[in-house]
Amino acid sequence: MKVHIIGIGLIGGSFAAGIRKAFQWVEITASDANSENLANAKRLGLIDSAETQKSISKADVVIIAVPVDVAPKILVEVLDQVSENTLVFDTGSTKAGICKAVATHPNRRNYLAAHPIAGTEFSGPEAAVSDLFSNKTNILCEVEKTAFRLQERALEIFQKLAMRIRYMDPAAHDRHIAYVSHLSHISSFMLGKTVLEKEKDERDIFDLAGSGFASTVRLAKSSPHMWTPIFRQNKENVLEILNGYIENLLNFRDLLQNDDFDAVFKEMERINYIKTILNGIR
Amino acid sequence: MKVHIIGIGLIGGSFAAGIRKAFQWVEITASDANSENLANAKRLGLIDSAETQKSISKADVVIIAVPVDVAPKILVEVLDQVSENTLVFDTGSTKAGICKAVATHPNRRNYLAAHPIAGTEFSGPEAAVSDLFSNKTNILCEVEKTAFRLQERALEIFQKLAMRIRYMDPAAHDRHIAYVSHLSHISSFMLGKTVLEKEKDERDIFDLAGSGFASTVRLAKSSPHMWTPIFRQNKENVLEILNGYIENLLNFRDLLQNDDFDAVFKEMERINYIKTILNGIR
Numbered sequence: 068m069k070v071h072i073i074g075i076g077l078i079g080g081s082f083a084a085g086i087r088k089a090f091q092w093v094e095i096t097a098s099d100a101n102s103e104n105l106a107n108a109k110r111l112g113l114i115d116s117a118e119t120q121k122s123i124s125k126a127d128v129v130i131i132a133v134p135v136d137v138a139p140k141i142l143v144e145v146l147d148q149v150s151e152n153t154l155v156f157d158t159g160s161t162k163a164g165i166c167k168a169v170a171t172h173p174n175r176r177n178y179l180a181a182h183p184i185a186g187t188e189f190s191g192p193e194a195a196v197s198d199l200f201s202n203k204t205n206i207l208c209e210v211e212k213t214a215f216r217l218q219e220r221a222l223e224i225f226q227k228l229a230m231r232i233r234y235m236d237p238a239a240h241d242r243h244i245a246y247v248s249h250l251s252h253i254s255s256f257m258l259g260k261t262v263l264e265k266e267k268d269e270r271d272i273f274d275l276a277g278s279g280f281a282s283t284v285r286l287a288k289s290s291p292h293m294w295t296p297i298f299r300q301n302k303e304n305v306l307e308i309l310n311g312y313i314e315n316l317l318n319f320r321d322l323l324q325n326d327d328f329d330a331v332f333k334e335m336e337r338i339n340y341i342k343t344i345l346n347g348i349r
Numbered sequence: 350m351k352v353h354i355i356g357i358g359l360i361g362g363s364f365a366a367g368i369r370k371a372f373q374w375v376e377i378t379a380s381d382a383n384s385e386n387l388a389n390a391k392r393l394g395l396i397d398s399a400e401t402q403k404s405i406s407k408a409d410v411v412i413i414a415v416p417v418d419v420a421p422k423i424l425v426e427v428l429d430q431v432s433e434n435t436l437v438f439d440t441g442s443t444k445a446g447i448c449k450a451v452a453t454h455p456n457r458r459n460y461l462a463a464h465p466i467a468g469t470e471f472s473g474p475e476a477a478v479s480d481l482f483s484n485k486t487n488i489l490c491e492v493e494k495t496a497f498r499l500q501e502r503a504l505e506i507f508q509k510l511a512m513r514i515r516y517m518d519p520a521a522h523d524r525h526i527a528y529v530s531h532l533s534h535i536s537s538f539m540l541g542k543t544v545l546e547k548e549k550d551e552r553d554i555f556d557l558a559g560s561g562f563a564s565t566v567r568l569a570k571s572s573p574h575m576w577t578p579i580f581r582q583n584k585e586n587v588l589e590i591l592n593g594y595i596e597n598l599l600n601f602r603d604l605l606q607n608d609d610f611d612a613v614f615k616e617m618e619r620i621n622y623i624k625t626i627l628n629g630i631r
C-alpha cells in the first residue's frame with residue numbers, strides 16, 4: 068500500500084507510525100511546508116522518503132493532516148490529481164467548511180471527511196506515536212458521498228489503528244466539537260494567562276503543582292498555528308458555547324459575592340454528575 | 350509514635366497510610382464525624398482503632414484533616430486538651446482564618462499550620478494512598494510560632510513522606526492558592542456545567558473523549574463538602590482572580606467576535622510560555 072501524507076506533524080506522523088506497524092507492505096511518502104518536519108520524519112523512520120505532491124497520483128491513500136485553514140485548498144488540489152482508486156482523507160478539527168469546499172468537485176467520491184479525536188499538547192513529528200489513535204473516536208462526515216470501495220479501505224485502516232468510528236453530519240460535528248474540545252482549549256489558555264499575569268514569581272507556580280492547575284492548564288501548551296484557524300472556522304459555534312461558559316462563571320461569581328453558599332454547594336453537587344458520564348473516559 | 354487523625358478521608362487516610370509505611374513503631378487512631386469513614390479506614394488497615402477524641406491527650410501527633418469550615422473550631426478544642434509534647438497540624442487549603450483563630454491560644458506553640466498541596470478528585474479513605482504526598486509541596490505558615498522540637502518532629506514526618514517544604518505567611522498562601530488551585534476548580538466546574546447543559550445526549554460527551562475535555566473537567570468531580578467552605582473562607586482572593594479570569598475570557602471573546610485572529614494567535618503564543626514553567630510539573 069502506497070501512502071502519501073501531507074503535513075507530517077503530530078497527527079500525520081502518528082498515522083505514519085501506526086500504519087507502518089499495522090500493515091506489512093507499506094511505502095510512506097510525505098510532503099510538508101516545513102522542510103525540518105520532513106527531515107525529522109525521515110530521520111525518525113516515520114516515512115520512507117520526502118517527495119513532492121507528484122506521489123499523489125500513484126498513492127493508494129492520501130492523508131491530509133494540515134491546519135484547517137489550508138486543508139480545503141490542499142484537498143481541492145489533491146482531488147484534481149488523484150486516480151480513480153485513491154482514497155483521500157483529512158484529519159481536521161472542523162468539517163463543515165472542508166465538506167462545502169469540495170461538494171461539487173468531480174472527484175468528491177475519492178474523499179472521506181474524518182476527524183480522529185486524538186492528540187496531545189505537543190506538536191511535530193517528534194511527538195508522533197503509533198498508538199495515538201488507539202481506542203479514540205474517529206468521526207466520519209458525509210460518508211455516503213465517498214465511493215464504497217474507498218470507504219472500505221479507510222475503515223480497514225481505522226480498524227487496524229483500533230479507532231472507534233462514529234458518523235455525524237458536518238454541522239453537528241462542528242457544534243459538538245466546539246462544546247467538548249474547542250471550549251476546553253479556550254478555558255485552559257485563559258486560565259494560563261490569568262495565572263501568569265498574577266504570579267510574577269514563577270517559582271510559586273512551580274511549587275504549587277499538585278494543585279489541579281497542571282491538568283486544567285495543560286491544553287494552554289497547544290500550538291497557535293493549529294488553533295487560530297480552528298477558532299476562525301468554527302467561530303459561530305465557539306462563540307455560542309463560550310458565551311454560555313462566561314454566563315455560568317458570572318453567575319457563580321455572583322453567588323460567591325452574595326454569600327449564597329447553599330447555592331454554591333448545590334451547583335457543584337449537580338455538576339458532580341459529570342463523574343458518571345466520564346467514568347468510561349480516561 | 351502515637352498518631353491521632355481527625356477526619357479520615359482522602360488526606361487523613363493518606364497520612365495514615367504514609368506514616369504507617371515510613372515509621373516502624375506507630376499506633377494510629379482516628380475520629381471522624383462520619384462513622385462509615387471510620388469503619389472503612391479500620392477495614393482497610395489505615396488505622397488501628399477508631400477512638401474518641403480522648404486519644405488526643407496521649408498522642409504524639411494529632412493531624413486535623415477536616416473541611417476548612419470546621420477545622421478552626423476543632424483545632425481550638427484539640428489545643429485545649431493537648432499535653433506539652435503533642436504536635437498538632439492541620440492540612441487545610443486556607444490558612445489565614447485558622448491561624449487567626451488560635452493566635453492567642455495558650456497552646457499555640459503546639460500547632461503547625463500546614464497545607465500539603467496534594468489530592469485527587471476522589472474522596473474518602475478508600476481513595477487514600479501512601480505516596481499521595483511524595484514530591485508534593487507542603488506549605489507551612491507562621492512556623493516561628495511552633496515550638497522548635499515540635500517543628501522538628503513535623504519535619505521528620507514530612508521528610509519521610511518525601512514532601513518538599515515551603516514557608517509562606519498565611520495571607521500570601523491564601524492568595525497564591527486561590528490563583529493556582531481554587532480558580533482551576535471553578536473553571537473546571539463551570540466547564541462541566543456548560544457542556545452538560547448543551548450535551549443532552551451524554552454519549553456525545555463520552556465519545557468525544559481524547560478531546561482535552563476529560564483533563565480540563567477532571568476537577569469538577571471534586572467534593573462540594575470540601576470546596577464550599579474553601580470558597581467561603583477564601584472568598585476575597587477567589588473573587589479577585591475569578592474576575593481577572595472572566596475579564597480575560599471576555600477579551601478573548603471580543604477578539605473572536607471582531608475577527609481579530611492575529612491577536613488571537615499572538616495571545617496563544619504568549620501563553621504558550623507556560624510550557625517552560627510547567628516543565629517540572631507532572
